[in-house]
Amino acid sequence: MTLHGLDPAAEATRDRIDDAALSQRREAQEQFLQIAAPKLDQLFALVGQSGCAVLLCDPEGVVLDRRCSEADREVFRRWGLFEGMDWSESAEGTNGIGTCLAESRSLIIHRDDHFLARNIGMSCIDAPIYGPDARIVGALDVSSARADQTEAFNRLIAAMVGQTARQIETDSFCAAYPGMRIVHADADDTDAATLLAVDHDDIVVGATRGARKAFGMAATGPIAPVPASDIFGREDGLRGFEKAERAAVICALTRAGGNVSQAARNLGVGRATLYRRMKRLGIGESGANLSRG
Known part of the structure; x- marks a missing residue:
């Protein structure tokens, strides 16, 4: 009134x-x-x-x-x-x-x-x-x-x-995020859609209202891009370029079905070079070791 x-x-x-x-x-x-x-x-x-x-x-x-x-x-x-x-x-x-x-x-x-x-x-x-x-x-x-x-x-x-x-x-x-990886995140608010949009570089570029509240992001509008690993708390003991290099090697081995020679060709390096990098990064050849890595 x-x-x-x-x-x-x-x-x-x-x-x-x-x-x-x-x-x-x-x-x-x-x-x-x-x-x-x-x-x-x-x-x-x-x-x-x-x-x-x-x-x-x-x-x-x-x-x-x-x-x-x-x-x-x-x-x-x-x-x-x-x-x-x-x-x-x-x-x-x-x-x-x-x-x-x-x-x-x-x-x-x-x-x-x-x-x-x-x-x-x-x-x-x-x-x-x-x-x-x-x-x-x-x-x-x-x-x-x-x-x-x-x-x-x-x-x-x-x-x-x-x-x-x-x-x-x-x-x-x-x-709104075609081609992006959409991640359903755990949150206390079960009534809210808690989704994150992750680009090909593993950077979070979008978040629903529920995800913003859960992870302390901007309430509305564009969010500040953040590495997905920072949000999900995944740690493997590596930092910086070593961490990125390990991810690239694992992806190449996975695409090659564990075939080191094929992975080396895909990465544009020699087989011996790839073996040395795998040893330095703690990556095994077998599928079991690879999945644990």
Whole structure:
């Protein structure tokens, strides 16, 4: 009431952007929408028969995409749950989509938790979706206008919404780093996608929001490149060029199936030279020794 000047009893017309503005927003998020579409279909297949709609919104709370059954389509349209509608807190007060985005967290807004009286018939379950740069790119929403929807059922849906949001986040991150090695890192936060993008030089060049929190990286935006070995704490007693040389020799031997002569040719050195380097670096010939190295 103070911040946005909203009246909880207001019956004013709901805010919807025009079709041209909606098209522009969808074009700006085209890749995100393409990645999310199959996940929305999967989520709707799970909750749609229960009278729920699935919505994907942009960071400003505008609905970009929706899934609902034909039988429920007109009901959700009357509730304002369709493409182009503005569900930001400034437009609708406390609600699933707007409050999820305002507070950057998953939540359930059940019936009279809503600020506006016209929305208290709904239950809304939401989770934020973070982009590859760890900034929020949207919100995933499941809404129901069923009077018999219980809070226990909402919690079951919330688990599916959170999982789907993380799947979209994971797929978006992988698409942002094509050709990179994507590493799933261990972290305490099991609700977050904890992924690192590692380039061909074994340098970490990208990280999801969960990985940034786990490894003390920049909260948003580009990260400072860091060797993957520094993050994972792998130590073999070598330093600097010796460590890089050992890695190169092991890679060459692995590609050659342990054949030292072939590995030497691939490295452009003589067989005897490679043997001397292997001895100096503590690399054995056998597959067992190589795997331990």
